[in-house]
Amino acid sequence: MIVMKDIFKTYNNGVTALNGVNVEIKQGEFVYIVGPSGAGKSTFIRLMYREAKPTSGSIIINDIDLGELKERKVPELRRQIGVIFQDFKLLPKLSTYENVAFALEVTEEHPRNIRKRVLEVLDLVGLKNKARSFPNELSGGEQQRVSIARAIVNHPKIVIADEPTGNLDPETSWGIMRVFEEINSRGTTIIMATHSKEIVNTIKKRVIAIEDGLIVRDERRGDYGYEA
């Protein structure tokens, strides 16, 4: 469950990214965030995993009030949220297996559980046979699937994806979306910023459109609504 109230965000350089955002996202929902570039989508998403702090307003995620969250508790928040990026953000010197395992190592999980769980998610994203490969030996789609595996490996309630298909060809993108639907069907909230008209219009989900720092549209089973 995510609740944002009256969120304003102005960056230090004077750019206002969000101008009074109110939103509520329930556990298990699948939400697309759409809108033109620079409208505030990325800021909206970055606030949730505390890579940015709002100038004013309150954010509550899984009963954690981010406004009162101490700096040293931030890692705990991030372990409850899986984040997926357009540029994958994999650790280049670690293999597929090690990249995914890292998210469990930071929680000091028992190695036996780590092994079991990592192989499980690699199977889910279809990369079991690439466990020993390094990121530079993988295609873009494969790298993105590694980062998805890493994001979901410790059973987060929420998965946030910032243009996860932005660097991928259409074929690969559909594969990624199937993984998201699979995760969502197991009860995980998915929040995904995207520019892909095809995806939004084909796999119908809740759509939140952000323009000039405001939510201008919020539909239960919406369309992309922009010319691609």
Add this chain to the structure above:
Amino acid sequence: MITVMKLRTINRHLREGVKNVFRNGWMSVASIGAVTVTLILVGAFLTLIFNLNQMAENVEQDVEINTLIDLTVNKEDILELGDQIKAIDGVDSVLFSSKDDELQKLITSMGEQGKSWGLFEQDNPLNHVYIVRAKDPNQTMAIAEKIEAMDHVEEVNYGKDVVERLFEFNKYARIIGLVLIGGLVFTAIFLISNTIKLTIMARSREIGIMKLVGATNGFIRWPFFIEGMLLGILGSILPVTAIMAGYYYLITNVSQHITLPFVKLLPFNPFAWQLSLAIVGVGALIGIWGSVMSVRKFLKV
């Protein structure tokens, strides 16, 4: 934040730290080199300072006050004077040396030339003497002044200039040595933190990713801590070897040829071992400090 780290996590940090040393190749070599040079100099200075200190102490221990007694005094007065001196606070021992003893000492100390002094045996011009030692060598001057003020004392000799100059020299040697060591250590920390900073700059993206995945600062910092400590310890190998070998050479070969009474080197065991331990410790500290300092900046994301 104090949380008990699990053994496997400590293991993981150790592994990562060791891996990093190898991964950074020449950067690690440069850091180790900086530590090595510093520690060799630090070791040399420490050897010098400790030995100077020891020599100064030897001299200090040997400082005696020669109290020359008036020629005209009778036996009872001499005994009374002895009791008075013994009663002074801080006096360790009082030894009577008759004028015949004194002449004998003089003759032996003069060697060949001394024989001509033998003529004086019939008509000894020297004084009876009380040889006084202070419990604390620093009190020598104060005690000497008190004795000088007593009756029947002709003169007091305690090598005033030598003692004073020695104390001064010692004080400055210690201060200069410490300042130099401090400067050297600081330079090494600076060098190492810069070298590690260069390697971290390349890794800053990775650190950012680790934080996004939920790694705590401590989790990220520990491998760097281990890495720094390793660099420091590796950097101390050569200095320790050099000091052990060098000091052994000094002790076995050089010190035999030194016949000056106060110049005695500290014994190899335990001094060389203690010094080596100190150098490994300083090396590890330099490494840890340097790497933890440089990683700090990148954790404030």
